[in-house]
Amino acid sequence: SAVISQKPSRDICQRGTSLTIQCQVDSQVTMMFWYRQQPGQSLTLIATANQGSEATYESGFVIDKFPISRPNLTFSTLTVSNMSPEDSSIYLCSVDANTDTQYFGPGTRLTVL
Amino acid sequence: QKEVEQNSGPLSVPEGAIASLNCTYSDRGSQSFFWYRQYSGKSPELIMSIYSNGDKEDGRFTAQLNKASQYVSLLIRDSQPSDSATYLCAVNGGMRNTGNQFYFGTGTSLTVIP
Numbered sequence: 001s002a003v004i005s006q007k008p009s010r011d012i013c014q015r016g017t018s019l020t021i022q023c024q025v026d027s028q029v030t031m032m033f034w035y036r037q038q039p040g041q042s043l044t045l046i047a048t049a050n051q052g053s054e055a056t057y058e059s060g061f062v063i064d065k066f067p068i069s070r071p072n073l074t075f076s077t078l079t080v081s082n083m084s085p086e087d088s089s090i091y092l093c094s095v096d097a098n099t100d101t102q103y104f105g106p107g108t109r110l111t112v113l
Numbered sequence: 114q115k116e117v118e119q120n121s122g123p124l125s126v127p128e129g130a131i132a133s134l135n136c137t138y139s140d141r142g143s144q145s146f147f148w149y150r151q152y153s154g155k156s157p158e159l160i161m162s163i164y165s166n167g168d169k170e171d172g173r174f175t176a177q178l179n180k181a182s183q184y185v186s187l188l189i190r191d192s193q194p195s196d197s198a199t200y201l202c203a204v205n206g207g208m209r210n211t212g213n214q215f216y217f218g219t220g221t222s223l224t225v226i227p
Binding site for chain 1: 145147149154155156157158159162201203205215217218219220
């Protein structure tokens with residue numbers, strides 16, 4: 001398995017601002033994934049981040065709203081831009097650790113006022 | 114559309130009983146299946162994976178897979194209050210150019226009553 005950390009663990013933000021979430025892994029991984037989990041809901045994949053290329057976004061998610069960086073094999077960031085209360089959610093990064101199993105970071109709990 | 118379906122619950126069992134959690138999936142070509150446990154306010158934690166038809170046991174947990182019926186289940190024996198959590202079923206839908214595509218069910222909420 002992989003040890004994954006995320007920063008910040010939680011934040012309260014004002015409408016219209018942006019927040020960048022960091023995800024750090026203790027080993028090199030090919031793919032990193034960003035999910036959103038809204039209250040009482042399951043996981044929704046936002047995008048997949050591969051080092052050295054642009055992220056691939058799922059239907060309903062766009063780069064202007066959720067820009068992603070993947071500068072190396074152990075780190076990625078997700079920015080939630082121009083936030084609204086509907087963006088209040090838990091944001092999770094995960095990695096596949098070069099196996100077919102996904103491991104999750106501790107998550108970032110975002111509240112937008 | 115590849116789907117993973119679970120009963121949302123809540124499922125309540127008394128302490129010491131067997132909890133049975135069920136999941137069906139739509140993609141007959143799926144090869145890998147996973148159960149995650151998610152405590153309230155925490156991230157999902159992998160507890161079991163299963164790849165072949167039949168049973169796989171790990172301590173108090175048993176995963177069961179029936180590919181013909183497209184059905185996977187999780188049994189928790191001697192349930193403890195600490196098992197109270199939401200259990201997510203996940204199916205690996207295979208490789209695409211962005212890596213393994215996981216499909217998650219909506220989760221079953223389990224409460225173990227002391």
